[in-house]
Amino acid sequence: MTELHHFTDALDGPVYVVTAAAGQERAGCLVGFASQCSIHPPRFVVWLSTANHTYRVAREAPYLTVHLLRRDQTELAELFGGETGDRVDKFARAAWRPGAEGSPVLAEAEIWFTGRVEGQIEGGDHVGFLLAPDREGPPVEGPPPALLRYGDVRHMEAGHPA
Ligand SMILES: Cc1cc2nc3c(=O)[nH]c(=O)nc-3n(C[C@H](O)[C@H](O)[C@H](O)COP(=O)(O)O)c2cc1C
Numbered sequence: 001m002t003e004l005h006h007f008t009d010a011l012d013g014p015v016y017v018v019t020a021a022a023g024q025e026r027a028g029c030l031v032g033f034a035s036q037c038s039i040h041p042p043r044f045v046v047w048l049s050t051a052n053h054t055y056r057v058a059r060e061a062p063y064l065t066v067h068l069l070r071r072d073q074t075e076l077a078e079l080f081g082g083e084t085g086d087r088v089d090k091f092a093r094a095a096w097r098p099g100a101e102g103s104p105v106l107a108e109a110e111i112w113f114t115g116r117v118e119g120q121i122e123g124g125d126h127v128g129f130l131l132a133p134d135r136e137g138p139p140v141e142g143p144p145p146a147l148l149r150y151g152d153v154r155h156m157e158a159g160h161p162a
Helices: 053-058 074-082
Strands: 016-022 025-031 034-038 043-049 063-068 096-098 104-106 111-122 126-136
Touching: 016 043, 016 053, 016 074, 016 104, 025 043, 025 053, 025 074, 025 104, 043 053, 043 063, 043 111, 063 104, 063 126, 104 111
Parallel strands: none
Antiparallel strands: 016 025, 016 063, 034 043, 043 126, 063 111, 096 104, 111 126
């Protein structure tokens, strides 16, 4: 048995903000555990900690929206990764608009997609949400922006205790 630290310490993947809406409730958090998992059909999985407010809303949400951040968008990352919806209304502090079935689309994030939740996958203390992409933001003009990555935010203290 190993804690996998040597392996994961070498990783520096992009981080995402995943948002959800169910009824009148909205939620969103910073996510490092996420990946495309199928090409035909296109599918993507995001892993949410069962401790998080976002998980509790996502369980009832028909769609989730997955946003990439630019490397300079550390304030948004701090808001969604360093605060919990159990204590603050993140959507009063960030501009957003309702997308598919109200799924919040953050105004400052240029690259995003909204996916229909096709299933949930038990993964230990995180649950995978299998997403079938439904719509995405327009293509980015010019060279792709430098993305916010795990190494940029690894110092950040998660807003919700695990
Ligand atoms: C670098 C980093 C990566 C994170 N990755 C995940 C993740 O993959 N899944 C997750 O559920 N939470 C992850 N978190 C933790 C949540 O973003 C954090 O606890 C947040 O405050 C939860 O907010 P909520 O309670 O409003 O959902 C990560 C936090 C940081 C700083």
